[in-house]
Amino acid sequence: MMETLKSSAIWLPAYLKQLTRRPKRQPRQVYFSVCDHFEPYNRNADAATANRRIQKWLRHYPGIASRYLDSDGNWLRYSFFYPQEQYRETDLDLLALLCREGFGEVEVHLHHDGDSSGNLRRTLLDFKRTLHEKHGLLPLDRHTGEICYGFIHGNWALGNCRRDGRYCGVDDEITILRDTGCYADFTLPSAPSPTQTRKINSIYHAVDDPLRLKPHDDGINVRAGGSGNGLLMVQGPLGLDWRRRKFGVLPRLENGGLLANLPVTRSRVRSWLRQRICVAGSEEAIFVKLYNHGAYDEMSEAFLEGGGLAGLLGTLTEVCAEQGLLLHFVTAREMVNVILGLEQGLPAGSDFSDFRYVLRR
Numbered sequence: 001m002m003e004t005l006k007s008s009a010i011w012l013p014a015y016l017k018q019l020t021r022r023p024k025r026q027p028r029q030v031y032f033s034v035c036d037h038f039e040p041y042n043r044n045a046d047a048a049t050a051n052r053r054i055q056k057w058l059r060h061y062p063g064i065a066s067r068y069l070d071s072d073g074n075w076l077r078y079s080f081f082y083p084q085e086q087y088r089e090t091d092l093d094l095l096a097l098l099c100r101e102g103f104g105e106v107e108v109h110l111h112h113d114g115d116s117s118g119n120l121r122r123t124l125l126d127f128k129r130t131l132h133e134k135h136g137l138l139p140l141d142r143h144t145g146e147i148c149y150g151f152i153h154g155n156w157a158l159g160n161c162r163r164d165g166r167y168c169g170v171d172d173e174i175t176i177l178r179d180t181g182c183y184a185d186f187t188l189p190s191a192p193s194p195t196q197t198r199k200i201n202s203i204y205h206a207v208d209d210p211l212r213l214k215p216h217d218d219g220i221n222v223r224a225g226g227s228g229n230g231l232l233m234v235q236g237p238l239g240l241d242w243r244r245r246k247f248g249v250l251p252r253l254e255n256g257g258l259l260a261n262l263p264v265t266r267s268r269v270r271s272w273l274r275q276r277i278c279v280a281g282s283e284e285a286i287f288v289k290l291y292n293h294g295a296y297d298e299m300s301e302a303f304l305e306g307g308g309l310a311g312l313l314g315t316l317t318e319v320c321a322e323q324g325l326l327l328h329f330v331t332a333r334e335m336v337n338v339i340l341g342l343e344q345g346l347p348a349g350s351d352f353s354d355f356r357y358v359l360r361r
Helices: 002-019 047-065 089-100 117-135 173-179 266-274 297-305 308-322 332-343
Strands: 029-037 078-083 104-110 139-141 149-153 182-185 203-206 231-234 239-246 250-254 285-292 326-329 357-359
Touching (some): 029 149, 047 297, 078 089, 078 149, 089 117, 266 285, 285 332, 297 308, 308 326
Parallel strands (some): 029 078, 029 326, 078 104
16 A cells, blocks of 8 residues: 555656646547566466466467457457566467467566676577577567567566666666667556656657666657657556545556456546557557556466456447547557657558568568
8 A cells, every 4th residue: 555655656746737638639549459478487387387378378369359350350469578587499489379370479578686787688689589580579670670679677677767776787778678679668557666657658768867766757758750769668558547446535546457356347448548648749549558467377367268358358349439439459569660650740540560660471
């Protein structure tokens, strides 16, 4: 409870300010993605348990996802952010099979502690080459030919932003991510963790600042017709849910998390849409990026076997239809391609899927 209150003090002023400054242009397009902290070895699982967890996704996900199509006739292609420190070749072969069948893409997740700049740089370069060269994963930058990746930081500690210095150790991490081919960070929001930034419900560029504990605490919003330097930060929705109240009085946190004990409701979907995360100057397109820990046993049971995924997709589709919104299912990579296309001034609804970052076919 105390951690939640401290976190709220960080981001609540921005949230209250946001309530008075809604974009005037009504949205028409919704780009939706699930970015999963996919950790099959969590809780010290052995190889057999991890394999079983991955096999469950191969067995259940395609049948559920293919029943729900967006306005383009596509099903949801999942974004698996796989931890580098849990890498096993056979596990990634299985996920690569699911991806080749059109049901997802793999990106980079990392838990580390007491790390150094040099070691982090080597770790990221080695891992992205392994994913691309051994498994045919990760896209190429069509301008440079570089292998690129999306990133989620373990324990939310991006840029060594915890006051106790745990779970990272690298002050110039944002620069290293950019230098090693990271096209965007998808870590946020992290509330109720104190690693949450003051800036919320935004798409922006962050740069390292040696004088700040949390260098990505603020940044320059991505804008149509503009250009930005720094690491692209793609945030998910963060706000207050007055329909769920603690002690019947205090609103609960809505941070876009898919949890086993928190079903997706129409009010939650409306809350995600209401945050109006967008590219400035192109407010007719909004972005909804959720997060999950789908390899956890309790989550996969609720999500895949207990109807959670079907409930999410069905409810999302219904609410978007009621609001006259065109729904587009996208991967993390495709979401960034859309953002970059809008930044270049192209109209929402265009085919942005391979605008800059392209998968090897």
